[in-house]
Amino acid sequence: MKLFTAPPYLLILFCLVISVKVFANEQYVIHHSTFIGGEGTDDCDTVTIDHSGNTLLGCHSTSRYLANKKLNRFNHKGGMDAFVIKINKHSNNIDFITQLGGDEWDGVQGLATDASGNIYAVGSTYSSNFPTSANAQQIKFAGKSDAFLVKLNQHGEIIWSTLFGGAEDEDGRNLVLDDHGNIHIIGRTNSKDLTVTEDAIQPDLAGQTDAFIASFTPQGRLLFSSYLGGKGYDKGFDIKLLSSGKKAIVGSTDSIDFPVKNAIYHHPFGQEDMFVVLLNDKNNQIEFATYIGGAGIDTGVSIIIDSQDNILAVGQTHSPNMSGGHHIQKKRLKGKSDVFIVKINSKTHTLTNLDYLGGSGIDRPRNALVDDSDNIIIIGQTNSEALHLNDSVTAKPLGIWGDIKQYFKTYFNDNYDNGFIIKLDNNGSQVLLSAVLGGDKTDVFEGAVIDKHNMLTVTGLSNSHNFETIKPLQSEFKGGRFDIILMKIKL
Structure with missing residues (x-):
């Protein structure tokens, strides 16, 4: 790959101009950017902010040590270890690293905190010796892989830990807390003997793989569990x-027989479709369930609820003909795959908007959320040379590299992905921000959270030696396959 070159004095002047251009405006400013990692593979799928403003990361690693090995104890147990990191909002230093795992592959994939500062982590484990509590809902490892759910206190000490799985494979993907402190998790299973409750929506495995939903008390006892799916492969994300x-x-x-109800679309469209399901609050039965898709592969990735209780579902599409009736925007699939977003009225169960977002390559969303103004923020990875999102809008660029066109002249290589951030209005029709960030190799944004001060925190992975750092915990890539990256951006 041939890089842009210029005389040193011009590069210095260029960097000074960019710094003034970007940092003189308090909107869309990167406040903090850092690596966290060792000599192995380090990745962070999920991030959240606790009630006091501290940052919690849910990660996995094969490294022998992380960050400062003298101050932050981390002993690699084998395979891929799961762990939770707490970063203090005042000192911007690591308060603790709590390992969660055994001898094989373990990874945290969902994270949440409550008002008392307790931390809840959901994920997947292939370790038969994954540590569980004596009074856990499920103490023993049951299959090829199990989901796990762990509760930590604000100091990183394990309060309880349980497995959840049957004789085959389970994958715990995400979780959410309700006002009573109950924990609701989503994932996938292909076990015929997964524990289900008497009030299950679906008591038995219907196909090769089903989604599962499970609810636990703050003490870790099972309240509700059910399969959800048809005769094929169904995965909850x-x-x-x-x-x-x-x-x-x-x-x-x-x-072809996913359990739809009051559906917008009653039948599948292609090789794989997104599903959107709404369960009532009385007995967890299906109130609404629909297919969303086109002729290709369409995967649901993230779901958002705005202040009006509209459902905003975000996914990845390979279909040139996503179904949306008169609600679909004029734009169509631009590359091999695009981001797509649908907006559904949760009261009338009607589709109010659907749109493609993407460039000429492969664009993959990894997470989505809304800010206090109900603007939609989507993060992910792209190898599109121009993540051009809306023909009628010139999105405001973000980046310590300044102008995105100059960034691509200097760094872009379609053999690698870069992280992207998209900010849209609530209808998904106006692009407020489009940013592609990274170095000269692979950079992926996976976890995202926005705090009450409109500060966006994103996490993921990178193996770019020239990934820009600002006030870092760790300024350099430590080697191995990837290091964790963490960025804080004022929107």
């Missing part, structure tokens, strides 16, 4: 709560 307490779920399915 994300779960959120409406203000009424109803549960909204998103995932993907290739089943």
Whole structure:
């Protein structure tokens, strides 16, 4: 790859001009950017902010040490270890690293905190010796892989830890807390003997793989559990709560008999479709369930609930003909895959908007959320040379590299992905921000959270030696396959 070159004095002047251009405006400013990692593979799938403003990261690693090995104890146990990191909001230093795992692959994939500062982590484990509590709902490892759910106190000490799984594979993908402190998790299973409750929506495995939903008390006891799926492959990816307490779920399915109800679309469209499901707050039964898709592969990734209880579902599409009737925007699939977003009225169960977002390559969303103004923020990874999102809007660029066109001249290589951030209005029709950030190799944004001060925190992975750092905990890439990256951006 041939990089842009210029005389040293011009590069210095260029950097000074960019610094003034970007940092003179308090909107869309990167306040903090850092690596965290060792000599192995380090990744952070999820992030949240606790009640006091501290940052919690849910990660996994094969490294022998992380960050400062003298101050932050981390002893690699084998395979891939799961762990939770707490970063103090005052000192910007690591308060603790709590390991969660055994001898094989373990990873945290969902994270939440309560008003007391307790931390809840959900994930997947292949370790038969994953540590569980003596009074856990499920003490023993049951299959090839199990989901796990762990509660930590604000100091990183384990309060309780339980497995959840049957004789085959389970994957715990995400979780959400309700007003009573109950924990609701979503994932996938292909075990016929997964523990289900008497009030289950679906008591038995219907196909090769089903989604599952499970609810636990703050003490870790099982309240509700059910399969959800048809005769094919069904995977649950994300779960959120409406203000009424109803549960909204998103995932993907290739089943021709997914249990739809009051659906927008009653039949599948292609190889794989997004599903969106709404469970009532009384007995967890299906109030609404629909297919969303086109002729290709369409995967539901993240679900958002705005202040009006609209459901905003975000996914990745390979379909040139996503179904949306008159609600679909004029733009169509631009590359091999695009981001897509649908907006559904949760009261009328009607589709109010659907749109593609993407460039000429592969664009993959990894997470989505809304800010206090109900603007939509989507993060992920892209190898599109121009993540051009809306023909009628010139999105405001973000970046310590300044102008995005100059960034691509200097760094872009379509053999690697870069992280992206998209900010849209609530209808998904106006792009407020489009940013592609990274170095000369692979950079992926995976976890995202926004705090009460409109500070966006994103996490993920990178192996770019020239990934820009600002006030870092760790300024350099430590080697191995990837290091964790963490960025804080004022929106």
